[in-house]
Amino acid sequence: MTSAATTATTAPEEPGRRLSSDERRAQIILAALTVFGSRGYEGATTDQVARAAGVSQPYVVRLFGTKEKLFLATLEFGLDRLLGVFREALAASDEGGERPAGKRIGEAYIDLIEVRGLHQTLAHAYLLGSNPAIGAAARQGFARVWRFFRDEMGLDADEARVFLAEGMLISTMIGLRIVDDYGSDTQITELFRACFPNKLPHVLEVLPRSEPL
Amino acid sequence: MTSAATTATTAPEEPGRRLSSDERRAQIILAALTVFGSRGYEGATTDQVARAAGVSQPYVVRLFGTKEKLFLATLEFGLDRLLGVFREALAASDEGGERPAGKRIGEAYIDLIEVRGLHQTLAHAYLLGSNPAIGAAARQGFARVWRFFRDEMGLDADEARVFLAEGMLISTMIGLRIVDDYGSDTQITELFRACFPNKLPHVLEVLPRSEPL
DNA sequence: GTCTATACTGAGATAGAC
DNA sequence: GTCTATCTCAGTATAGAC
Numbered sequence: 001m002t003s004a005a006t007t008a009t010t011a012p013e014e015p016g017r018r019l020s021s022d023e024r025r026a027q028i029i030l031a032a033l034t035v036f037g038s039r040g041y042e043g044a045t046t047d048q049v050a051r052a053a054g055v056s057q058p059y060v061v062r063l064f065g066t067k068e069k070l071f072l073a074t075l076e077f078g079l080d081r082l083l084g085v086f087r088e089a090l091a092a093s094d095e096g097g098e099r100p101a102g103k104r105i106g107e108a109y110i111d112l113i114e115v116r117g118l119h120q121t122l123a124h125a126y127l128l129g130s131n132p133a134i135g136a137a138a139r140q141g142f143a144r145v146w147r148f149f150r151d152e153m154g155l156d157a158d159e160a161r162v163f164l165a166e167g168m169l170i171s172t173m174i175g176l177r178i179v180d181d182y183g184s185d186t187q188i189t190e191l192f193r194a195c196f197p198n199k200l201p202h203v204l205e206v207l208p209r210s211e212p213l
Numbered sequence: 214m215t216s217a218a219t220t221a222t223t224a225p226e227e228p229g230r231r232l233s234s235d236e237r238r239a240q241i242i243l244a245a246l247t248v249f250g251s252r253g254y255e256g257a258t259t260d261q262v263a264r265a266a267g268v269s270q271p272y273v274v275r276l277f278g279t280k281e282k283l284f285l286a287t288l289e290f291g292l293d294r295l296l297g298v299f300r301e302a303l304a305a306s307d308e309g310g311e312r313p314a315g316k317r318i319g320e321a322y323i324d325l326i327e328v329r330g331l332h333q334t335l336a337h338a339y340l341l342g343s344n345p346a347i348g349a350a351a352r353q354g355f356a357r358v359w360r361f362f363r364d365e366m367g368l369d370a371d372e373a374r375v376f377l378a379e380g381m382l383i384s385t386m387i388g389l390r391i392v393d394d395y396g397s398d399t400q401i402t403e404l405f406r407a408c409f410p411n412k413l414p415h416v417l418e419v420l421p422r423s424e425p426l
Numbered sequence: 427g428t429c430t431a432t433a434c435t436g437a438g439a440t441a442g443a444c
Numbered sequence: 445g446t447c448t449a450t451c452t453c454a455g456t457a458t459a460g461a462c
Contacts, residue, residue, distance in 0.1 A: 018445060038343040042256030045437060059446055061439060120340055127336055129390030130251040130425035139394050142385075146404045161407040162375075165382035169374065172355075172381050177342030181352050191359045194374040212343035231427060258455060272428055274457060 028053045032074040037117025040124045079141045110199045119171040241266045245287040250330025253337045292354045323412045326419045332384040
């Protein structure tokens with residue numbers, strides 16, 4: 001449990017190699033996403049993040065300054081990634097009217113489960129409105145998403161609200177980990193099904209791989 | 214800061230009076246709702262709950278056993294209360310077709326901001342799916358709500374999903390505390406407005422009273 | 427039923443070596 | 445760029461008095 005390779009969440013790396021601090025930062029943020037995602041900001045420890053990233057706890061603090069700054073960096077990464085895939089999906093072709101922008105973006109959102117902990121970390125951040133630093137960042141981030149729907153995607157306020165709402169529900173279902181109670185494809189509840197129209201198989205394949213840590 | 218009356222979140226009580234342990238439990242759960250709501254399960258401390266309730270920290274632990282059990286009790290209280298007001302709203306009369314059940318229940322959900330921290334505490338619980346005890350309780354609780362929509366209210370799976378989604382968005386907006394960045398009635402954003410159709414004035418009146426602690 | 431005092435532990439952060 | 449050792453404090457839980 002001391003070697004990087006053993007516990008690393010991220011892609012395999014050549015064992016003996018020394019990474020640039022930017023590479024490490026990126027790697028740690030990926031790990032932080034999974035840890036913050038499952039335990040939340042306060043519940044997560046910098047040590048858990050460090051282990052998941054295969055580095056020592058003090059080094060995580062060294063690179064990011066404080067746990068709070070680490071969380072803020074992780075949140076920003078998550079939001080950038082989210083808006084990144086949304087923009088890609090928006091720009092993608094319509095395939096002859098079969099996949100309108102709304103559908104593409106909805107699916108892109110669900111596909112983000114591949115980036116483990118992203119949905120949950122954002123959702124946790126959104127709940128921390130009372131926290132001075134994190135709350136402010138969360139509101140800003142949420143506003144960015146809202147503006148994407150309104151300005152870039154061109155939805156009206158009502159359509160945007162519905163979109164956002166479905167997104168929040170999906171995040172909730174992921175955070176709840178209904179998979180844990182109902183096993184694999186057979187017993188999954190109607191409740192869970194109803195949340196992932198046409199994406200269920202994919203979700204069922206990916207979610208159980210997201211270790212609770 | 215030692216007297217009960219000074220810091221109590223809940224209703225004024227006669228200073229010198231000794232409460233039954235059930236009364237205390239109820240009072241502490243109310244306080245716990247606000248504290249867990251703003252800081253989350255891990256972020257909240259039993260001491261903050263104790264202060265908010267006007268009792269000593271060890272006594273909170275004494276009454277509930279552990280912080281986890283306190284959270285579970287608080288979660289259950291919140292869910293009971295939620296389903297309670299939903300059932301009331303469902304049973305209420307239609308007022309000549311002006312307020313169908315869906316609308317009444319939606320409004321009842323928003324009116325629950327009066328029970329400070331309820332929405333946020335539930336939302337926090339829903340995100341803790343990876344936690345053995347809390348995750349299981351949260352899934353159970355979420356399923357109860359789902360069944361209310363399906364069985365008692367008679368919605369089909371799709372309608373129920375839409376309902377739940379709007380609810381998750383509303384909880385998110387409350388947790389985000391957009392009020393904090395945009396002050397009172399004047400500067401409130403479109404984003405916030407869009408989430409509380411016809412309920413904005415009420416929300417704007419209550420939310421700012423919910424102290425961040 | 428409720429408090430004060432306190433034991434114990436876990437976790438963030440710092441110092442300093444390599 | 446990264447580690448080990450360690451300080452320090454906050455927070456849960458226990459003991460025991462009133």
